[in-house]
Amino acid sequence: MSSLNSIAVLGGGAWGTALAQTAARAGRNVTLWEHDPGNAEHLAAARESRFLPGVTLEPSIRVTRDLAEAAHADALLLVVPAQVLRQVATSLQPLIAPKTPLVACAKGIEHGTHRFMTEIIAECAPAAIPAILSGPSFAADVARGLPTAVTIAATDAACAQALAQAMNCGSFRPYHSTDVRGVELGGATKNVLAIAAGIVEGKKLGASALAAMTTRGFAELVRFGRAYGARIETMHGLSGLGDLVLTCGTSQSRNFSFGAALGRGESIDTASHGKLAEGFFTAPVLMEMAQAKGVEMPISAAVAAILDGKLGVEAAIEGLLTRPLKAEE
Ligand SMILES: NC(=O)C1=CN([C@@H]2O[C@H](COP(=O)(O)OP(=O)(O)OC[C@H]3O[C@@H](n4cnc5c(N)ncnc54)[C@H](OP(=O)(O)O)[C@@H]3O)[C@@H](O)[C@H]2O)C=CC1
Numbered sequence: 595m596s597s598l599n600s601i602a603v604l605g606g607g608a609w610g611t612a613l614a615q616t617a618a619r620a621g622r623n624v625t626l627w628e629h630d631p632g633n634a635e636h637l638a639a640a641r642e643s644r645f646l647p648g649v650t651l652e653p654s655i656r657v658t659r660d661l662a663e664a665a666h667a668d669a670l671l672l673v674v675p676a677q678v679l680r681q682v683a684t685s686l687q688p689l690i691a692p693k694t695p696l697v698a699c700a701k702g703i704e705h706g707t708h709r710f711m712t713e714i715i716a717e718c719a720p721a722a723i724p725a726i727l728s729g730p731s732f733a734a735d736v737a738r739g740l741p742t743a744v745t746i747a748a749t750d751a752a753c754a755q756a757l758a759q760a761m762n763c764g765s766f767r768p769y770h771s772t773d774v775r776g777v778e779l780g781g782a783t784k785n786v787l788a789i790a791a792g793i794v795e796g797k798k799l800g801a802s803a804l805a806a807m808t809t810r811g812f813a814e815l816v817r818f819g820r821a822y823g824a825r826i827e828t829m830h831g832l833s834g835l836g837d838l839v840l841t842c843g844t845s846q847s848r849n850f851s852f853g854a855a856l857g858r859g860e861s862i863d864t865a866s867h868g869k870l871a872e873g874f875f876t877a878p879v880l881m882e883m884a885q886a887k888g889v890e891m892p893i894s895a896a897v898a899a900i901l902d903g904k905l906g907v908e909a910a911i912e913g914l915l916t917r918p919l920k921a922e923e
């Protein structure tokens with residue numbers, strides 16, 4: 595694949611803004627598309643996203659509300675919440691040139707359809723090349739140019755390499771992969787486990803409990819990944835273990851802080867504090883998919899049951915601790 599000189603980022607939220615900064619620093623010609631008129635105006639005038647206060651947009655980034663303008667780029671990053679990715683991919687379909695890489699940057703699985711992010715792209719924009727970018731990367735860190743490594747996967751190895759090259763700036767190091775399923779599945783699953791880790795923190799269960807939860811959570815991620823075709827090395831990599839360790843260890847993660855608020859006794863309705871916690875949306879669909887293939891995921895199941903209002907936090911903890919003893923695997 596020839597070099598990708600221009601990049602369009604669709605979504606002016608925290609992650610979209612950080613990735614636009616990265617692409618601009620990598621020397622790409624960057625367009626940042628934001629759908630909301632007020633937010634787009636603010637981005638263009640103040641050169642700052644309301645989702646990432648204090649970060650000034652690189653001067654070369656062009657802000658637009660015109661999807662057709664953004665669609666001319668050599669590659670497009672879709673940086674909107676997982677449950678609206680279909681809507682954006684569908685709108686793009688008539689506007690892009692054939693074989694344009696469309697890179698999903700959301701971490702989730704679609705409700706109702708059980709579709710992973712690149713499956714949605716393949717369905718809505720069949721002429722595009724679907725790809726996924728995921729890994730341990732807080733938008734605030736990336737936007738400030740702190741060192742970060744992620745994985746970019748596409749079935750076409752040359753495309754994954756070209757995307758990694760295009761997004762590589764001094765501080766942002768993308769690895770490339772052809773294990774699309776492994777990369778997208780790791781990012782989606784770890785958000786549910788980060789909520790569990792947050793609950794452990796909020797309930798003040800201690801550092802030992804947090805380590806046990808993270809490790810047994812990883813065992814669930816691997817079991818789920820095996821059932822859905824992920825490669826083991828991918829699950830041990832940045833988008834699996836790497837992102838799990840990051841988001842299970844700090845309240846900088848919105849999923850973790852959502853869980854911590856639940857652990858402190860806040861209600862499900864207020865615990866996110868208005869921020870996007872993708873694990874909330876992924877938990878029920880993850881459980882449906884685990885059940886469909888007979889995958890045992892007790893921690894994820896407990897999170898899903900808490901979020902569904904079927905189980906209290908104390909009862910969930912009690913349930914996990916009193917499960918029959920078993921061999922470690
Ligand atoms: N923040 C982070 O550190 C990271 C986030 N991610 C993932 O990136 C994805 C986006 O997260 P993030 O940017 O943080 O979320 P934010 O809440 O910061 O931003 C979401 C963006 O999507 C826009 N949006 C919402 N609905 C639509 C729609 N229907 N059409 C078009 N745009 C829409 C929002 O606009 P508006 O509010 O105006 O509607 C906003 O610009 C998530 O899946 C997340 O898991 C991945 C890695 C790191």
Ligand SMILES: O=C(CO)COP(=O)(O)O
Pocket residue numbers: 701729730731732733788837840841846847848849850870871872
């Ligand atoms: O995915 C992320 C970092 O890799 C961001 O995590 P949160 O969405 O939990 O903030």
